[in-house]
Amino acid sequence: MKILYLTPNFKNYNAAYYQNDLIYSLQNKIELILWGPGYKDFDSSLTLENIFNKLNLTEKDILIVGHGWLSDIPVNSNSKQRYSWNKSLNEDIIYNLEYCGVYNFSAHKGKKICILNKEYVSLSEKLQFIKRGKFDLALSHYSNCEEFEKDTDTKFIFFPCSVDHKKFQNKIKYSNHHNKKYDLCFSGLLQNPYIKSLNNDSFSLRKKIQSKLFYEIFQIPIINKNQNKKSIFWNAYSDNSKLNKLMQILGKYKKLTFEEYLNMFRESKATLNTLSPYNLIGPRYFESMISGAVNFCQKSEYYSKIFKEFEHFVPFRSDLSDFNEMFNFATSDSVDIKKIIEASHTLVVEKHTYDIRAQNIIMYAKKLINNN
Numbered sequence: 001m002k003i004l005y006l007t008p009n010f011k012n013y014n015a016a017y018y019q020n021d022l023i024y025s026l027q028n029k030i031e032l033i034l035w036g037p038g039y040k041d042f043d044s045s046l047t048l049e050n051i052f053n054k055l056n057l058t059e060k061d062i063l064i065v066g067h068g069w070l071s072d073i074p075v076n077s078n079s080k081q082r083y084s085w086n087k088s089l090n091e092d093i094i095y096n097l098e099y100c101g102v103y104n105f106s107a108h109k110g111k112k113i114c115i116l117n118k119e120y121v122s123l124s125e126k127l128q129f130i131k132r133g134k135f136d137l138a139l140s141h142y143s144n145c146e147e148f149e150k151d152t153d154t155k156f157i158f159f160p161c162s163v164d165h166k167k168f169q170n171k172i173k174y175s176n177h178h179n180k181k182y183d184l185c186f187s188g189l190l191q192n193p194y195i196k197s198l199n200n201d202s203f204s205l206r207k208k209i210q211s212k213l214f215y216e217i218f219q220i221p222i223i224n225k226n227q228n229k230k231s232i233f234w235n236a237y238s239d240n241s242k243l244n245k246l247m248q249i250l251g252k253y254k255k256l257t258f259e260e261y262l263n264m265f266r267e268s269k270a271t272l273n274t275l276s277p278y279n280l281i282g283p284r285y286f287e288s289m290i291s292g293a294v295n296f297c298q299k300s301e302y303y304s305k306i307f308k309e310f311e312h313f314v315p316f317r318s319d320l321s322d323f324n325e326m327f328n329f330a331t332s333d334s335v336d337i338k339k340i341i342e343a344s345h346t347l348v349v350e351k352h353t354y355d356i357r358a359q360n361i362i363m364y365a366k367k368l369i370n371n372n
Contacts, residue, residue, distance in 0.1 A: 007066035009038025025358035059110040062365040067117040071099040105133030111368040116140040120277035163286040183331040185268035187235035265291035270330040273297040289344035312344040
């Protein structure tokens with residue numbers, strides 16, 4: 001069995017790592033053929049049948065629509081999709097849900113899997129894409145994704161984000177926890193311009209936490225409010241380019257290199273994490289846990305399928321009524337905190353790496369082929 005994996009080339013993409021991490025893990029376990037903009041011999045004029053014939057694939061091989069095949073620009077947007085992160089993709093593409101190519105997936109006679117990405121953008125259109133394409137299986141980062149089955153006539157499986165453990169494995173012993181440079185770290189977006197209409201609590205929560213931790217001027221964190229002299233690495237940015245430029249000038253924000261991003265976790269006792277829009281559990285939860293930082297996050301039922309409170313993370317209420325108490329506990333050097341660090345690290349290594357996700361995809365694909 002081979003896998004034809006439809007995706008743009010993410011080689012030069014530096015805003016997130018999960019797309020490449022899953023691809024690399026699959027490549028190490030099975031013959032993976034990558035097809036999409038930025039890859040050698042990609043030809044947008046070919047049909048799926050043409051592609052299978054060109055690559056000598058058969059119905060015993062699996063077709064997978066990868067993370068990046070569908071656009072993340074909302075359907076009602078007048079924006080163009082620009083592949084600015086890849087020099088080989090220098091064209092502007094007028095918005096289309098399938099901006100990497102429009103294929104007749106329903107006509108494909110072999111088995112096919114769709115990986116749903118960023119469910120908070122154009123969800124209804126993405127679900128209709130899955131239904132129209134008559135996919136055999138869909139994988140989603142949304143923990144209650146079985147809700148989508150009725151509208152798509154497609155089996156859904158919860159497929160959480162993960163981590164490349166080889167990149168993030170912390171070599172610092174747990175006994176060094178109390179010697180770390182920062183008590184708490186956060187690096188990320190305070191507001192996403194494409195999802196304001198969702199009225200999602202995630203980004204408003206991040207703003208509330210920033211206001212709780214810092215005295216601000218024009219949403220720029222200036223002075224640490226914490227009376228206990230907690231050291232905080234705070235690298236937040238907004239959807240306002242002018243404000244971000246000002247924060248850069250003031251030294252309040254910088255684009256982190258991967259090494260700086262990695263060291264942020266390793267040098268921090270705890271990492272602040274909140275659910276992404278549509279209550280998705282993002283990669284940083286797993287990156288924190290494998291790096292030896294306590295996962296400090298809002299209470300939520302959406303963690304229940306993979307994490308346990310006070311075993312794998314320290315929770316705080318969304319109204320922040322217990323934030324200070326939990327903050328002090330998460331950044332303490334107690335025996336309980338050491339247990340959380342060790343248990344969460346073990347959980348990620350055993351169940352939530354991209355090597356494991358790749359193994360799962362291969363298992364799902366083989367079941368589809370064998371049950372044909």
